[in-house]
Amino acid sequence: MNVEKRDRSGQVGQRGARVGAPRSGGRTAARRSNPSGGYVTQGSAALQEQSTTQDSVRVWDSSAEPAPPRLRVAPPAPVSVPRAPFIAMILVVVVGGVLGVLLVNTKINENAVRIGTLQQQQSNLDLQEQQLEKEIAQYEAPNNLAAQARKLGLVESGPPAFIRLPDGRIIGVPQPATGEPAITSSQQGAGE
Incomplete structure (x- = not known):
């Protein structure tokens, strides 16, 4: 059944x-x-079904010729790798990596401290520059320039005359400055 x-x-x-x-x-x-x-x-298997007919079946006579051995897949040969050098290499790589990271961190921290110091110096120099620019602006004021010129004994002049460069013609009439010169401290010491 x-x-x-x-x-x-x-x-x-x-x-x-x-x-x-x-x-x-x-x-x-x-x-x-x-x-x-x-x-x-x-499916598309590579095996073929064996025929059951008598002419395709081989009979092996054990006395005449031995039967061919069946082929089997042999396991791969064991690979023996020395473990001590491999472990030593891994330890060297790990220790070297840790030391490298520590060295990089140390350099980064040193540079951060140095940058902080330089930034503080820069801010101090910026303040000093601003103070000097204020002093220069005060000395460049017209009233201060006139006072400094009088201290040096200079007097005010009249309207200026100009020379036109292409033909050399003089525009205006040059006149000497009139006015009392100021008495400077060097002239006071010489007069006494």
């Missing part, structure tokens, strides 16, 4: 043969219960 069984993938097997779903989407192979021991193939 043939009983069809369904597995999880919905495929039907005959005579109690179990047909499973492929794990990686590849081929599946299930043993038949036939005497030839052939494989059931599905």
Whole structure:
């Protein structure tokens, strides 16, 4: 009696043969219960079903020639890597990295302190520059210039005369300055 069984993938097997779903989407192979021991193939599998006819079945005579050995996948040869140099190299890399990070942090902190000092010096110099500019502006005021000129013994002049450069013509009449010169401290010391 043939009983069809369904597995999880919905495929039907005959005579109690179990047909499973492929794990990686590849081929599946299930043993038949036939005497030839052939494989059931599905999809684009490279296996072919063995024929059950007598002419395609080989019978090996053990006295004439030994049966060829079945080929199996051998496990990869064990690779033995010396662990001590590898561990030493990892330790050197880790210690070197930690020391490098510490060195970089130390340099960053030194530069931050130096930058703070330089910024404070810059602000002091900016204040000093502003004070000097105020003093210069006070000395450049017209009243202060006139007072300083009188202290030096200078007198005010009249209207100026101009020379036109292309032809050398003089515009205006030059006149000597009139007025009493101021008595300076050097003249007072000389007169006494």
